[in-house]
Amino acid sequence: MRCHERFVILTGLLCGGLLVFSSWNAAKDDNTPDQFHKVYWRLIKAEQRGEELSSKLVQMLEKLKNLNNTRANQTISNSSRNSLVNSLSNSSAREFLSPLPYALLYLPHLRENYDSLQPRVHLGQQRSGVSLVLGIPTVRRQKQSYLVNTVSSLLYDLTPEQKKDIVIVVFVAETDSAFVKSVAKSIQENFPDDVKSGLVEVISPSPYYYPNLSNLKETFGDSKERVKWRTKQNLDYSYLMLYAQDKGAYYIQLEDDIVAKSGYSESIKEYISNVDNEQWLFLEFSQLGFIGKLFRASDLPSIVEFFLMFHKDKPIDWLLDHILWVKVCNPEKDSKHCNNEKAKLKRTFKPSLFQHVGLHSSLPGKIQNLKDKDFGKQVLYKAHQNPPALLNSSLKHYQSHSLERAYRGEDFLWAFTPSKGDYILISFNTPQNVKRYRFRSGNIEANGDKFYNTTVQVLPSDVSVRERVEQGLLPCCQPSSDGFVVIGSFVNGIAEGPIDEALRDIDAMRLFVHSSSDAWVILSEIFIQV
Template sequence: MRSKRVNLLICLIAFVLFTFSCFCISRMTQISNQLTNCRNHMSEFKETMQHLKNRAENSRQELMEAFNQMKNDITNREKVSGSLVEKKVNTTNQNETVSNTLEDLKFFFPHLNKADSIYPDIIIGKGRRDVSFALGISTVDRGNHSYLKQTLTSVVSRMTPAEEKDSVVIVSVADSHGDYLNSVVNMITKKFKRQVKSGSLEVIAIPAFFYPETLHVNQLADDSEKLESWRMKQVLDFCVLMLYAQPKAMYYLQLEDDIIAKQMYFTKIVDFVRNITSNDWFCIEFSVLGFIGKLFRSEDLTDLVRFFLMFYKDKPIDSLLSEIFHLKMCDTRKHPVTCKQRKKQICVRHNPSLFQHVGIHSSLLGKEQYFKDIYY
């Protein structure tokens, strides 16, 4: 009996040990599976992190490449601008001043209201201001013929250093052909380096959107309409140039791109203005031809330009200048002789003329002109 109890106890212990062993094995298997899953997750996590790291590195390299490309683009643009454009960083106030004077254009040309800024493109300029004289030269492409280099040589070389310091010569390229603008800039930067560096010589360009659409259409029409369009555009070219120059100087001298100046012309102009007996003058003529060599007070340019803009479709600019003299100074109730005398008082002529017209090939392609100032 006792032996049976011992055997039963042993069996019970063996069963308990077996059950415990199975439980332990089962738990160890579960733990092992969990550890395996954990290792798999860790491996996947490492792979994900490595993938993210690689993507981050690739993104960093792409950003660096994009940044370097931007730097190169900016450098290249600056190099190109350096060869064609010399804009001053601190010309904001000047731009705002000139923009205000150019606001008149919006009244006459409503299409300019859509433009963010109506301001000529400054191609070469140091922002020179507060000088006595601004000399304006408007130029367009004449095909295979150009007189601009000869004109500028006579104009800038026949100034004294003091006169050059107290003036600014403004060349306005009123031509939509980029090749002509580039040729003008290349010529000026090579031939007139000193004047460009000192700021006594500027180059501006009039954007094509300044002009009303009718001018662009008429240029494709017959000869009579082309001539009419050319005359209208010439008036607008001079108007923009005068408005740009107005805040820069006390006096404005209108020239053209196919003239030559006499020796010491600038000294003679300064002396004549200083010694003029009457202060009632509106214009001083230093040439009897067209719109060449006409000197105005800058403060009078606003009224002058507004008159030109009102009637730019009707007459050439030299005829409009005569009309404004008549309207401003001739009372219909007075005798014509009195009117003529009054006109001489407000439009004073310097004799001899200081500028001669040398261009044969007109800016209107195909047209030749042989005008000469007999008083030169």
């Protein structure tokens, strides 16, 4: 038996030697390129890497499960629990990027660091399951940042219901941690409620994500700096798309220097519902470059693979057009046939919903006056039928943008910088039983011109109601020093809400400024519902 085993072993070694020898000879004769051998081992390593990460995710989930199971028997500090949850959400749970073999093939430097594709989530609640994901890449600009105004424009007139079905992902495409933190701080300070709710997220890439971009081949007459800029831009878009793919049903690509048309969210959803059963690769909601291109989230992985495959070669909008060519164009037919076929895979919505406003490009030294001719004019105010009233204000309006015209729904009020003690007084011709109110400051083109530290006050007709407020018997309201009752205040430029029935009929409403501002103010909507 032992001799038989030796015979089998010797036979196996002999066959193996012959196989190696013959393979060596074949390789020698055929001169097979070494590159294929390298690609093979890269794929093997990528597969092994995916298995390692999957194993780690299982381990992390098991730890979390054990943590929950022992909660009744142990006292666990909030910091410990948060540490584990953050570890889960910021590493394994977001490492869906790492096992992708094509990322390692087209960006081989990623193999050198374990977390080279791991996103840094600076702000956000990991919201997912929404209809629409809005992606905004942003970079350091030499002249002026438009990011806050861009996000403000996107949030401007979203209803509470619409806000629940959207995620806005700001991707800070820089590895300078100080700059990334400054952007996150700015977003947090300007949109605290939207960050808290999970509507707005801020992420950045791993410092190991970007390859060496200093030795790129100059093509199409572009300078070295422009080739570097467009190559990095391709990598930025690809990263953001991969991050967004599991957060919602559709993804729309935006930039950090645009404004959105009022009602854009509803317009997009209505258009999608009309064409969703048809065959298309993307929908266009802007005519400029890559702005406003909407994709099904399920298509993003294959699109990103194409972008990464040619990220050094051409700009992103050219690559997108090449995808269409590959899909539908017949080399044996003319360009007219090709263009007709490509048009079937991209649908254009008009008028455009997004307009480019940035003057200074993210490419240093480049000035771009790009405007979408199909964008049309913005609606800068919202009209309502308000009850007859006598209007008075200490604010001085600019040109013809008066309070009277704003109240009648003919224009918006645009006034010089408010100071402490300034007011707008609306005295009704007869006492009004006001049910709700809404005052919106700023507009989609000048969203920074808002009311800050300003309250909404009413003057009840019944003196006894005022006395009850002063005595603290009506929890809905706070007294002022002159008989008016404080019922609300401006938050993120908007003051709105119902008026308590206990206040009964109202003689007047007043907006009162409690501290001086450093910007002009716009009142773009006055709505008093009776």
